[in-house]
Amino acid sequence: MEASVFEYHKEEDTVDIQSFQGDKQKLIQPTFLNDPRFEKLKQTLVDWINKTLKPEHIVVQSLEEDLYDGLVLHHLMSRLAGVNLSVEEMALSSTAQIRKLNMILEELDKRLGLQDSSQIKWNVKLIHNKDLLATIHLLVAMVRCFQPELDLPPNVKIEVLALEVTRSGIKSEVLIEVLTEDSDTDSDSLSNTEKDDPIQQLLKLEAHKVNMVKKAILHFVNQTLSTLGVQVVDMDKQFSDGVILLLLIGQLEGFFIPLCDFNLTPVNQAEMLQNVTLALDLLNDMDLHMSSVSPQDIVSQDITATLKVLYALFKKHKEK
Template identity: 70%
Template sequence: MDVFDWESEEDPVDIKSFQGEERKLIQPTSLQDPKLEKLKGVLADWINSTLKPDHIVVQSLEEDLFDGLVLHHLLARLAGVHLPVDEIALTSAAQTHKLELILEELNPRLGHGDEDPAKWSVKLIHNKDLLATIHLLVAMVRHFQPDLALPPNVKVEVVLVEVSKSGIKSNTQSEFLTGEGSCAGTDSPDASGGGDPVERLLKLDVHEVDAVKKAILHFVNRNMSTVGLQVADLDKQFSDGVILLLLIGQLEGFFVPLHDFHLTPITHSEMLHNVSLALDLLAEMGLHVTSINPQDIVSQDFTATLKVLYALFNKHKGS
């Protein structure tokens, strides 16, 4: 069977329009998966509950989000962002322009940058791509309502199709929409279920770990921008304790006196002093990061560094 036969007769695919591109198509068997149906229902209920004051009701994720109306209202309700666009966009050009403005606001909040693999885009959302639409909504739930329980381990079988003048190439792969745990927060490092959340996170698929790392990196740089600092490498730039101390001060609203730490540490003992002070401050704030020794951070142990940053991220992500 030609993979393009899977599309509905009412919405035929113009193969030429996809030449030179890769496109993901959900296998028909996955569309009948009860877990996927449950996830779609939970997301629809979340949208309808959030937008109840606006008298907006979503019945189909595939059909009701492509024009930007629902996403526009969600952005306003969840992030307090009101875009200067028409309430209802009637033309395709107006709809795509509206989606562009919406995603420009949403993507940085969701840790989705230009360099990321395109789980969603203006074109995909406007084309009523179910896979992209669900990925976007799950990311929004993770960010704006991390305590909302989503069905865990929802995955779909997809066919990755590449169209060229010489023909169609395709291969089949599995793609997760949600991961381990029953809560949405990064599917879910802070889900209930025992164990250290970062240890659970690092057991997830690589793309999910990368998504969380990018979200934390965006969080760090957003808060460090006021002091003119930029972090590019989570693995290494926290090892001397300087940025970590400045970040804690920025987040908690206090100034760490310069005589209390080494602003330009050179020796191992100076770095150890800085990191020890940072961990002491975290403990005073009630953030007891488990199984972390200052030496772990100085030695650029990524798991240890991520545990500290995740604790700060988890406390201040809404600020």
């Protein structure tokens, strides 16, 4: 009897191993998870999703945790491509989520024009398993197709460990995965963008010339805010919570922003991001498009991003 039990388990193990043969997986090398370019791409995609789905009051914080069930992807496809599928809004069970994802990805792949399966770097299993690499590949493809004017960080590459289960064991190799294009055309377009961007050009000048322009903009800001009793001393830091930026926009454009619409005394980064997002949305409504600036840039005290926003306001209002 013991022998038969042993044989049973032996047979079961053999079947189990065979079922994994041919399975392939790519794992992001841990050292690249905090790579600045990779972080920038992730944040840009999160900001893009939140801006696109703002009218529907959907807020994404994590690409891994918030897209796996299909809800966000379905709403994105609806907003960007005008496609509404007959799927349940909230798929609670794993089976329902996979069924929903299958319908969404099938339709998305058609819309993205990816007939060759070798070009597709995502699938239902990967997205549902919260695979960050596959999720980013899918979102980048959606941006390129539906909103090509959006500036994604160029030349983002990461190192991945590719694993494959074979009859003889597990094969592994280290590969470089390209998330956004690394080509001469990208470099040329980036150079042209910088050529047309006065702030990028300014920051290449000598320090004293940069300071002269910063002083001129600072004078313009303080002159505008003087009636509110607000003064900016440190341009690099005082705009990071969005409060002074919102007050400045209101003064320049001649409208009052209700205090209930923003956080007058933000206490955390989420509240700062909410303020700055509102400010950039207002600029967009004023036809001052800041596609190369994300809310996170301002909150992180990126002086280049802050100068771009202030210069756009300065240029529009200096002659009034």
